[in-house]
Ligand SMILES: Nc1ncnc2c1ncn2[C@@H]1O[C@H](COP(=O)(O)OP(=O)(O)O)[C@@H](O)[C@H]1O
């Protein structure tokens with residue numbers, strides 16, 4: 001046995017251990033959530049948690065009877081899809097220009113804005129949107145959620161654009177492309193996997209962001225995740241319904257991730273551009 | 276098709292001056308090769324011509340249009356990049372059609388031109404493949420195809436052969452030359468390889484540190500180099516340089532031995548000033564083996580490199596390493612003594628200090 005083979009085996013083994021722990025961290029809460037959503041209310045909070053039980057759809061029925069769940073889901077879809085698109089429309093050209101000119105400080109500014117606590121924006125935005133009478137409108141949510149989506153798009157795409165050989169851009173210029181054409185006809189088609197990755201990440205983060213919706217929406221435009229807070233606190237928490245809601249909320253991002261996982265992986269590891 | 280004209284051109288990157296002050300006229304239809312060591316600013320100059328870099332001073336004309344402020348897209352110039360820079364997401368056909376599409380040509384016209392260029396370069400068989408599916412040599416052809424479909428005013432080539440293996444390089448070199456004679460478009464070809472420069476150029480421009488050292492036909496730069504740099508750069512193996520002093524109709528080497536002044540071109544001896552601080556330049560092929568010549572200097576062979584067609588002999592002459600190119604029939608061996616003398620009229624003379632050729 002050579003030293004290389006045994007160190008290979010060690011690597012494989014460590015990988016397995018890592019995967020196991022990562023799996024535990026991700027899977028146990030998810031599993032607990034999904035299982036709980038099919039339990040009867042009293043069983044949800046039972047300690048120790050029951051693993052074997054008679055599944056029931058009771059929580060889902062009560063969810064759809066007591067809340068306009070589908071309406072909230074529709075709101076979430078509208079806000080998330082539109083803000084993801086807006087993020088792409090603004091972020092992709094921004095990332096391209098930052099990569100081309102090597103001027104990245106504006107991109108850093110967006111990142112800082114993204115990392116600042118959302119509460120920082122809340123009050124000014126509330127005042128601003130009220131003055132233009134947009135509180136409770138989809139647009140207020142879509143525009144503010146672009147603060148979530150755009151930095152993601154920029155920072156995911158930046159290395160993809162950087163990875164395109166400069167001479168390819170230059171050849172396009174010599175071939176008669178304006179800078180916009182270089183972006184549209186050359187750069188963008190070369191970063192499709194990056195676009196997929198950034199779109200999914202933007203979608204998920206926007207979908208899961210509740211703070212802005214809590215303040216800037218009304219009962220008509222409330223997003224799913226913001227609405228789910230209704231289950232907490234009002235007298236007693238309906239854990240069963242909350243789990244059912246949480247399961248349904250988690251579904252779209254999960255489905256998306258599964259559909260595009262091949263792109264996601266090749267995109268996250270780059271390497272799709274060269275050749 | 277157009278001439279190119281650079282007048283007092285200056286190019287800087289920040290504080291770093293790449294091209295301090297450059298004047299060059301390239302007439303219509305000419306194939307010019309820019310040659311010089313790596314880092315001397317050849318690519319920079321080519322990119323300036325293409326419009327990919329702005330200039331910090333002087334003027335640039337294509338034809339009679341001043342193009343200082345004309346972007347690359349509007350200069351109607353085609354460029355072949357060192358790494359080919361093909362569009363990875365497009366097929367060969369689309370790569371070639373792209374620039375025509377940008378110029379708003381009709382489908383039929385584009386198809387016709389692509390077919391013609393593909394035929395010229397023998398790439399018709401893989402028009403529907405992507406760059407990734409091609410060999411290096413095929414990519415190189417596609418890069419040229421993308422340039423020639425355009426029928427541009429000027430072709431620019433930035434070391435397009437440097438990524439090919441030696442055999443392919445020689446073949447493509449000949450093809451590019453044939454192509455240039457067929458197309459008759461003005462071409463500027465950049466290389467650090469003096470063989471490429473010699474074999475392809477109508478005129479060679481030798482550069483060093485952003486400054487043009489000499490402009491001339493391959494014969495001119497080879498036979499009458501302007502200075503020590505050009506003399507040493509053009510030709511392989513490089514020219515031998517031997518410190519000499521002139522006097523009494525003799526050229527005296529550092530070790531006191533002398534050669535007759537007739538080895539120098541047309542009566543140089545009198546014009547050589549004091550006769551001090553001079554360098555004798557002798558190309559390896561200009562050493563003759565002359566057993567019957569009383570003036571020949573016996574040298575001891577250190578090393579022998581047989582090339583087949585001829586043989587390179589390394590030796591020391593007056594403490595200086597030198598190389599001679601001799602007939603392979605001589606079959607010299609290390610340790611042998613050869614009587615060598617520079618061919619009469621072929622040796623050159625330079626000023627040690629300034630490097631300037633004396634003629
Ligand atoms: N974008 C740049 N910024 C700063 N310096 C550069 C840049 N491009 C080239 N240079 C410098 O300019 C000089 C000439 O470069 P280049 O034209 O590429 O040389 P060559 O093609 O003759 O090898 C080099 O010293 C190089 O380091």
Ligand SMILES: [Mg+2]
Nearest residue numbers: 317318319434
């Ligand atoms: Mg170069």
